[in-house]
Amino acid sequence: MPLSHEHIRTTIGFYLARHPHERERLGALVDALDGPTDIFSRSTFTGHVICGAVVVDPLGRVLNVLHLASGIVLAPGGHTEPEDESLAGAALREVHEETGIPPQAMAPWPGYEAVPFDIDIHEVDARPSKGEPGHVHFDFWFLFRLHTATETPVVLQEEEVGGIEWRPLDRVTSPSLREKLLKLQPETEPETARASALIYNSRGEYLLHLRDYFPGRIWEAGLWSLLGGGRERQDVTLEDAVRRELAEEAGLDLADLTPFGTEYATDDAGETVPIAIYAGRWNGDPRELHLTEGVMLAWFGPSDLHRLRIADSTSALVRRHAASLPASQSGSNPEEEGRSSPHGTVLNVIGVHLYLERPDGTVLLGLRHPDSAFAPSTWHALAVH
Template sequence: MPPTRSHIRATAEAYRARHPHEREALAGLLALLDGTDDPCNRATLPDHVTCSAVVINRDRHVLHIGHKASGKLLAPGGHVEDDRTLLAAALREVCEETGILPGDLCLTPQFLGDPIDIDAHDIDDNPAKDEPSHRHFDFRFAFYLATEQPPLLALQDEEVCGAQWLPLADVRSPSLRAKLLDAEVAGLNGRSEPVNASVLIHDGHGRYLLHLRDQRDGIWEPGVFALMGGGRERGDRSLETTLLRELAEEAPGLNVADLTPYATEEATSVDGLAVPIQVYAGRWNGVPDTVDLQEGVLLRWFTLDMLDRLRLSPGTGDLIRRHAAQHPAKSSPPDSVRPLRHEAPEGTELHVVGVHLYLEDEHGRILLGLRHPDSAYAGNRWHFLAGHCEREGAISCLVREAREEAGLIIEPSDVELVHLVHLVDSPGARPRIQLVFRARRFEGAAQVREVDKCVAWRWWSPQNLPDPIVRYTRAAIEGIQAGRLYTEMGW
């Protein structure tokens, strides 16, 4: 099926936010998306969506093809069909019209997977196809050639008559030309470079941490054990920033030490693009089951002798073996970092333990924080001041989180347990024990200390709680008000 209306709208809105001076020119696109007809169907008139590929070589020249129907030199492109995304439509069109395969291309660090340009242009009527005059909203995506040697072109005879590589200053589309010239100043150079980052996590004792990906359509390398990491986003200052953001999103609390660039690998994206990856190496010696994993199925330690028994992401086994040969294990793992699999009886389900602060002011109001919209958990919802137990006691964790998140000073002797929520979010999720503690006294005024997690603190009457609020937070407050000590949810 073609790209969803929500995908097209999100792509268009993000583009308009970056180019506010084009809002008026693209007003018709938003009107098209507000309509009931398929915005990608060429029968939708008087406007519909098309996609093009802006292919840039090492000389900073852009591929143009002769379009037989119009007689113009254009970037390869055309109508959307049963493409997963708009970018996938651009890749299919460039393949059909020029023979360039997705694996011959890679994303540019300047534009990543976002359109470099959205152009609205009029199309003359075509009596041969019984098409009246209409307008295209053309989403244009920029790609570099993945290798220094350009691929041989195999032009589509039916629609294409010749190809030319034109310098940026000679690009035919004025709007595209302007954006390319601006990007050249910002570093657009036609040379592929990593736009993804991953991390080879080891414990220094011969074990490597691998992440089992979800087995779902649209997931990159689904159902395999792989390194953690992901793609660069706009706003990431560096690939190390990309990696740290991805780790915070995928596994909050997994704090990897001694991050250093280790190797550059190449993978293939869901759309078939070549993806250069900057691989970092880093050290951690924790227990995977205590990590609050937000993406994927599980994390596990593996030794070299176990790699051949796993379904691995391509190249991961060789990468680990190479690192192990260059960094021999100093000794066997100490007892403090050995897997805990033998400490629990067979069939035991390990739980994540969370701690929560129930804090009242002199008016009986409760302190709640508004989670950041981009938070990996409960974005844009109100929640207790909370955190997950690391290798520490629950009250020590609460005292630490109160100081780190809000600048509040609490003495352990002033803390009492007032509620427990035994929770499972979904059938496949790891169950959680949520401990709610009351602090009888505290020092300080609540401040936003971790701006990536919380945007505001506010006192709320328990009879007038905010909406939206985390579901189990409301349940815990109602239980405390009613004098109950325990709540079960999701079982």
């Protein structure tokens, strides 16, 4: 779906959480979001959005291009297009259009999967030949690493680009970019990028995925977790990756996903892996989804999490997101009060085993808590003693 002001507002929020001292400097951008004009339109001369990519090669050099319109050597970037689904995706598209480098040859820098590396505001001179007065650009810069070991062929966009240059960090033109790049840890190497979806509904519940119990073969085997997975070569951005995973794992297509932040998890090999988290709202019934991986999907409120086999990091992430929601979104929806939650009702009975079977022969089982005194972490018919 097309980019929205809300997408920018959320992105700025994550950026300012890292750079709170820049809030005053970005005041004009924040004010423009609340105005009546579309700041994605290049004809909005009070100020519009530009997306750029800071691409670092294996030698630690930054990709720069000679922009013919301005005669300045800068990192690749340009205006957004109606087909862009994210700011980072627009930046990657500009790199491909201007230099021919395919998006698959780049990976987000760890820790910057869903957060801009830099946001800048600068004035642009008038261009009478194109009927453009002097105006303001809101520059969103995203950080990528060129992860291919082989030389990447370059095909220049001749009508806009006069050449390319790989510059050392201290020769990057933009002062704010240069300052941040020089503070990067040069030994940091990007890991395999992963993305997960934090899906919530109007009742303040979260959609969790019970993973198959195959220890050693599946990450977080037998735990409740978020839907998602690793970025594959066909995924231009991490948002593309999480959307593909949602479609493949559950046949789920969300109208809107917004970046919530980056989490870090430890895989089975003991390595720390960055995971980009995208949040989206959905009010459907998970029983109607076609699940191709794992055991089941269900809604759970933050107060239910202590009963589940769930990673501490996932539980903390859900609680943090729930705390960030306005009161109108974190609790029950008046229109939906009285409806039963798709994950069912807890039966308060004593000394009874409940055996439920569908006409197709499938049987309802419950996964016992790992701290249970009897048969922990195993599946049983529902029972209370």
